[in-house]
Amino acid sequence: MKDQNNILRDQITPPPVYFNRRNFIRAGVLAASAVATGVVYRKLNHVSTTKVKTAAIQDLTRATHAPANSGFTVNEPETPFEDITHYNNFYEFSTDKQAVADASANFQTKGWQVTVGGLVNKPRVFSLEDILKIAPPEERIYRMRCVEAWSMVIPWVGYSLSKLLEVVEPTSEAKYVAFETLLDPTRLPGQRSDVLKWPFVEGLRLDEAMHPLAILASGLYGRALPPQDGAPIRLVVPWKYGFKGIKSIVKITLTADQPQTTWSEDAPDEYGFFANVNPRKDHPRWSQATEQRIGESGRRPTLMFNGYEEQVGHLYAGMDLRANF
Amino acid sequence: MKENDIRFAKLLVLVNSAVPAALLGWDAWHHELGANPVNFAILTTGLMALIFLMLTLAVTPLRKITGLNWLISFRRMLGLYAFFYACAHFLIFFSLDRGFSVSSTLHEIIKRNYLWLGIIGLLVMVPLAVTSTNAMIKRLGGKRWRTLHRLAYVAAVAGVIHYYMQVKADVRQPLVFAAVLAILLGYRLMVYLNPSKSAPATTAAARPKIEA
Numbered sequence: 001m002k003d004q005n006n007i008l009r010d011q012i013t014p015p016p017v018y019f020n021r022r023n024f025i026r027a028g029v030l031a032a033s034a035v036a037t038g039v040v041y042r043k044l045n046h047v048s049t050t051k052v053k054t055a056a057i058q059d060l061t062r063a064t065h066a067p068a069n070s071g072f073t074v075n076e077p078e079t080p081f082e083d084i085t086h087y088n089n090f091y092e093f094s095t096d097k098q099a100v101a102d103a104s105a106n107f108q109t110k111g112w113q114v115t116v117g118g119l120v121n122k123p124r125v126f127s128l129e130d131i132l133k134i135a136p137p138e139e140r141i142y143r144m145r146c147v148e149a150w151s152m153v154i155p156w157v158g159y160s161l162s163k164l165l166e167v168v169e170p171t172s173e174a175k176y177v178a179f180e181t182l183l184d185p186t187r188l189p190g191q192r193s194d195v196l197k198w199p200f201v202e203g204l205r206l207d208e209a210m211h212p213l214a215i216l217a218s219g220l221y222g223r224a225l226p227p228q229d230g231a232p233i234r235l236v237v238p239w240k241y242g243f244k245g246i247k248s249i250v251k252i253t254l255t256a257d258q259p260q261t262t263w264s265e266d267a268p269d270e271y272g273f274f275a276n277v278n279p280r281k282d283h284p285r286w287s288q289a290t291e292q293r294i295g296e297s298g299r300r301p302t303l304m305f306n307g308y309e310e311q312v313g314h315l316y317a318g319m320d321l322r323a324n325f
Numbered sequence: 326m327k328e329n330d331i332r333f334a335k336l337l338v339l340v341n342s343a344v345p346a347a348l349l350g351w352d353a354w355h356h357e358l359g360a361n362p363v364n365f366a367i368l369t370t371g372l373m374a375l376i377f378l379m380l381t382l383a384v385t386p387l388r389k390i391t392g393l394n395w396l397i398s399f400r401r402m403l404g405l406y407a408f409f410y411a412c413a414h415f416l417i418f419f420s421l422d423r424g425f426s427v428s429s430t431l432h433e434i435i436k437r438n439y440l441w442l443g444i445i446g447l448l449v450m451v452p453l454a455v456t457s458t459n460a461m462i463k464r465l466g467g468k469r470w471r472t473l474h475r476l477a478y479v480a481a482v483a484g485v486i487h488y489y490m491q492v493k494a495d496v497r498q499p500l501v502f503a504a505v506l507a508i509l510l511g512y513r514l515m516v517y518l519n520p521s522k523s524a525p526a527t528t529a530a531a532r533p534k535i536e537a
Contacts, residue, residue, distance in 0.1 A: 026333055029337070030336065030337060030340055033337055033340070033341055034340055034341055034344055037341045037344040037345075038344050038348055041344060041345050041348055042348070045345075045369055047357065047358070047359045047365075082360075083359075083360035086359060086360055087359060087360030087361060091494070091495070095493075095494070095495035097360075097361075098359045098360075098365070148493070150361055150364070193497075195494050195495045195497075196494055266494060267494075282436075285437060285438075285439060285490065285491060286437060286491075287433060287436070287437075292361060292363065292364070292422075294360045294361055295360070297363075297421070298424050299422070299424065
């Protein structure tokens with residue numbers, strides 16, 4: 001008995017060791033929980049990292065050849081390719097701008113067609129190859145001002161929309177041009193939710209559409225458009241808020257009446273049909289006087305018509321731009 | 326739970342609650358917040374403030390339903406983290422977005438309803454943070470302290486509406502917060518309307534616990 005008691009006493013872990021082991025386990029639990037929280041944070045607060053590599057566009061006319069005062073180029077630093085391709089408003093993929101690049105990485109555009117019709121003399125279904133052949137690709141370096149008060153400078157590749165319209169010949173009744181994005185919830189998963197009415201529709205007045213600054217873009221930075229920026233073909237209207245630049249176009253229709261466009265239908269008091277960039281007309285919920293230029297610190301003043309007043313101001317002569325926003 | 330285990334559990338909450346702030350800082354330092362880092366940081370800290378407000382308001386219902394009274398020992402810390410993230414949220418807006426311009430910040434706040442709500446939510450949390458110490462609980466007395474700290478409901482409601490109002494079209498996330506908040510406040514309303522049911526368990530534990 002005596003011996004046994006002695007042995008037992010010897011086997012008891014001395015208090016310092018016992019507490020050390022417990023502290024050791026606790027330190028492990030603490031570290032593991034912190035790592036787990038970090039993983040959850042990363043999952044929920046995800047930033048797309050997909051790398052983009054699309055084909056280079058041949059025989060490109062550089063913007064350095066642009067006529068003076070055309071507005072075809074701008075003397076401001078271009079926004080990095082990484083930012084243009086990883087900060088996208090493209091609700092058909094995700095409403096999170098930083099998630100679009102990953103969500104759109106496998107988007108297929110094979111066999112793409114664009115149907116051009118309505119009030120035209122020569123309606124036609126174009127294959128992508130045919131529509132790209134209408135005019136030689138030009139580089140256009142434009143400011144892009146989002147209605148959310150951030151902006152970029154983007155070297156697009158495309159040609160003036162007017163060249164396409166000249167091919168299909170709008171009739172004398174045609175007053176507007178309506179554009180539609182592809183409707184395909186399997187390829188555009190965002191269309192499975194009803195955050196907006198699908199398909200996305202945008203529109204221009206015919207004289208706006210005929211302005212040389214309005215382009216059909218098929219590339220940026222000298223390469224074919226990546227999916228997140230509206231592959232394979234999109235509209236760019238640099239004096240208007242970015243949402244007017246409808247992406248992944250499958251249909252262009254000339255109409256007599258003003259088309260019902262997606263954002264202005266969703267919130268008519270916040271987004272008008274014209275959506276011209278106007279620092280003096282605030283969005284009801286935020287100011288449009290300044291903008292966050294992506295890649296810069298601090299804010300820049302926003303310019304009337306996004307700095308293209310000289311080129312497009314005459315289109316709106318005598319119009320109340322605060323009422324017709 | 327033993328006193329020692331509660332202390333460790335509090336350490337767990339303390340460290341894990343700081344992880345988002347630490348990762349946000351780390352990513353900012355390495356330029357990995359994406360194309361619009363200021364916006365990203367404002368959004369992230371705002372979301373964290375809302376999450377911690379919800380966690381804070383979840384403590385009492387969870388404690389009453391499960392009977393795990395030690396849960397109360399996390400409430401103060403969770404509340405202070407909500408205040409910390411809300412302050413960070415405002416300070417990033419003031420410094421990096423508004424360029425430290427008091428006039429531009431005030432101008433924006435006065436003009437925009439959603440910023441009004443955000444500021445109300447932040448300001449009502451100030452007295453709560455100030456009176457969160459044991460000494461202040463003693464000085465105010467439990468009953469007055471509890472009444473004052475109902476301002477947390479105001480902060481949460483203001484915060485959720487503030488978030489809802491600035492979203493462009495996809496209101497799913499703000500609606501999730503609204504639903505959670507409705508449950509948490511609905512529970513309190515239910516208890517208030519049926520005091521008999523939960524009264525015996527409540528009185529002792531609802532008192533803010535004073536600890537060393």
